[in-house]
Structure formats: structure tokens, C-alpha cells
Amino acid sequence: MSSELAIKAVNLSKCYHIFEQPRDRLKQFIYPRIQGAIGQPTKQYYKEFWALENINFEVAKGEAVGIIGRNGSGKSTLLQIITGTLTPTSGSVETKGRIAALLELGSGFNPEFTGRENVYLNGSLLGLTTAQIDEKFDAIAGFADIGAHLDQPIKTYSSGMIVRLAFAVQVQVEPDILVVDEALAVGDWLFQKRCFQRIEKLVSDGTTLLFVSHDQESVRTLTNRALLLNHGKSQAWGTSSDVVLEYRRLLHEEEMAYFSSLIPEPAKVVHETASVDENEIEPNTDISAVDSRVSNARSSQLEFGEGHVRITGVRVLDCNDQDCAIFSPGDTLKIRVHCKTSEPASNLNVAIRIRNKEGVKIYSWGTLNQDMSMQFSGNSDKSFWRKNISKNEEFYVQFECDCPLGMNLYEVQAAVSHEETPDYSNQRILHWIDEAAFFQVLLRKDEYFFGGICDLRVHAQWSN
Structure with a gap:
């Protein structure tokens, strides 16, 4: 793998065996071996479910990439393979550098341990020594901001408190690759804002980001490229804005398929053709022209x-x-x-x-x-x-x-x-x-000036 790449996936596939009955699992373990030994054709006692099929993509160091798709499209499976918690059925994935992942709520935490003990446990799993965790502990505790609960068992935490502590540990180790799934959705708005600010700082400092979210605007603004998964297959890969649009199209098509099944004659989608270069309009272009x-x-x-x-x-x-x-x-x-x-x-x-x-x-x-x-x-x-x-x-x-x-x-x-x-x-x-x-x-700077994306019409008053 090139030294400029952080992640490289080649023909990545994951297949699960679905057994209709528990005894079919035992049959699959025994019968094919016997059938093969006596020269008979082997019989398959399971159905195949391909969670991922031939996924190919490359992520450069320091790049922010979004992964989107409906539930069951293979997003979590892909992240688990990248982080090493799942083995692919075929294909390969290569990563370079330390990976910090926030996948499932509380993953890597022992519910019987206190928050403090879990910080040291999680840090050691990420490759940090006790001395390094000691050095970072105050920053972790400050970011998590759960107060005295830090010395209480994790099993007493709310889902928001768990994700606060988990995220605080992951980002403070300054990983080479940060993988974030939908876990942040359980946090309150203020904490989500702090998380996104921290993620943006890590990316600006050179951390590679894999970000999974159903919030299309977050994917559009936080990442520069995105991968759209649909039923385990790669449907789109490119700039985030283009992929998010394709995702909206996909959702619309599936919605229309549902409504069409309820009426005798489904509505026809009207298409038009056109040709205009996407880069035709530059930010400083005179729009009137x-x-x-x-x-x-x-x-x-x-x-x-x-x-x-x-x-x-x-x-x-x-x-x-x-x-x-x-x-x-x-x-x-x-x-x-x-x-x-x-x-x-x-x-x-x-x-x-x-x-x-x-x-x-x-x-x-x-x-x-x-x-x-x-x-x-x-x-x-x-x-x-x-x-x-x-x-x-x-x-x-x-x-x-x-x-x-x-x-x-x-x-x-x-x-x-x-x-x-x-x-x-x-x-x-x-x-x-x-x-x-x-x-x-445009602003008439001599007459009226303000900074930011909108004018709040602020007025100032002062004492004599």
C-alpha cells in the first residue's frame, strides 16, 4: 500500500450463513465431509447472505470520508472489517496507523468497572501505557464532563454518558484513523457540537476520518468524499455533495416503489436531458452573466x-x-x-x-x-x-x-x-x-458591515 494511503479496500466481501433451523448448522458441519469422503456431491444446508460484495475504495492520509446508506446496507459491517473486529470472506483491507473507533455504544467497556477504570482499560487496548494515560487523563475527564459519575460503575450510566466517555478516550489518543459510527446521535446538541469541533481539529491536524451518519448535511459539510452503500454494494463513490444527492435519489426511488405497490398504475418519473459543466459556476463568478x-x-x-x-x-x-x-x-x-x-x-x-x-x-x-x-x-x-x-x-x-x-x-x-x-x-x-x-x-462595507452567515440585526446601547 502506498505510504500516502491510510485505508485501501480491494474486492472486500462478507458473507453470512443463514440456517433455517439450529440442527442445520450441525448438518452443515458433518454431512458435507461425509459426502465428500464417499464421493457424493456435497449439499449446502444454509442460505448465503452477502452483507458486502466487492467493495473497492482508497482513503488518503488526512482525508475525511463519509459512509452513507440505509439501515442494513453494510455500513457497520464495513467499519468492523476496517477496524479488525470482523474478518472478510474475500478480498482485503489494509490500514496504516493507529485506529480509534467509536462503533457500538460502550464497546470495549466493562460494565462492572468504574468510568475511571474503563478509561485505563480502553486506553491500554488502544496501545497506550499507564504513564501515557495518566498524562491524558485530565483532558479525557474534562471532555467527557460527567463529574462524580467518573468513579461509578459504567452499568449505572445513561447512554449519553457512555458515549461521552467513549468519545473522550478515542479522540484524546490522537489516532491516525478515527472511525465514528452513529453513536454520537445519542448525545445532546451541545456535546455533539463539541464532538464535531474536535473531529474537525483532528482532521485539520492530519487524522484520517471515516464518518457514518444518516444526517446528510453533516456528511456533506464534515467530509470531502463519500461512499454510498446499497444492499452491500457500492452504489456511488465521489465528492460528498454528489453522493448525498444520489442517496436522496435512492431514498426517493424506494419510497416511490412502496407507493406504487399500493396503486394500480404507478406514476411515471419524468426525466430531462441537459449538458452543463458542473464547474461552470465559480464562487466569484458574476452570476448575472x-x-x-x-x-x-x-x-x-x-x-x-x-x-x-x-x-x-x-x-x-x-x-x-x-x-x-x-x-x-x-x-x-x-x-x-x-x-x-x-x-x-x-x-x-x-x-x-x-x-x-x-x-x-x-x-x-x-x-x-x-x-x-x-x-x-x-x-x-x-x-x-x-x-x-x-x-x-x-x-x-x-x-x-x-x-x-x-x-x-x-x-x-x-x-x-x-x-x-x-x-x-x-x-x-x-x-x-x-x-x-x-x-x-455583497456588503456595502461603507454603509453597513457585519461578519458571519446571517445578519441578526443586533443593536447596541451604552450608558452615558
């Missing part, structure tokens, strides 16, 4: 949905309803989403999401959010959700606000969905478009 291919051709490569209500266009407008690509904080910002039906529709929600060029979701909001407020106040008769729209009808929804955003390039995503109930509890995406439109926000 980008032609209509960006909002039409580019977005048609990044869309999915059933198609009986489709988004036909998204426009960014100024206070005079003129197309505009550059705004300043405080300017009126309007985003108009044009739609068309191919059959009668109702119970709709038209929504937008705004992201900056770093991929961070700044805001998401839809007509259903407004409808829910109207319903709460007892004035839901005129809600958009109750509106009946005819076949082949064209309509638009306009979102308007005073621009509160900081200086950056922003992407608009647009979606129209069917909401079975007006509360986001039963949603079906009808059409989704990534990169539906773009705009920039």
Missing part, C-alpha cells in the same frame, strides 16, 4: 420526482419583480417557483432551501409552514394546502423576505411535495431540483 442554462439545463441533471406536478422554473427577483442576481443585506429578496400539473392536485407544499457555497443549509421553508401557522391561529380556510389545482394548470408561489444573509454565493433548491396531512408527518416528494437558481450577497 450566467445564462438560462444554469437554472434549466444544470438543474435538470440534479432533479427527481414523480412528475405529475413539476417545477418549470425558479426565478430570483428584486423589489421591482425584476430578475436579479446580486443583493445586499436588507434588500427585498423574492424567489418565485413556477409549477405545472399534469393531473388534478391538492394537499401540496411548495418549498425552498437555501445553501451557501460551502454546502451549509441556511434556511428551508415552504407554504406548509405558513399553513401550519394559519391552522394554529384558526384561520386555515385559505391555506395553500387546501387549494385544488386543475389538470395542466400553471401556477407559481413567491417567497419574499428582507435579505438577512452575509456575503456569499447562494444556491436555491426547490421542491413540490404532496402532504397527506398538513404537518410534515406524511410527505411524498413530487419534484425536487438542486441548484435551481443562484444569487450573490
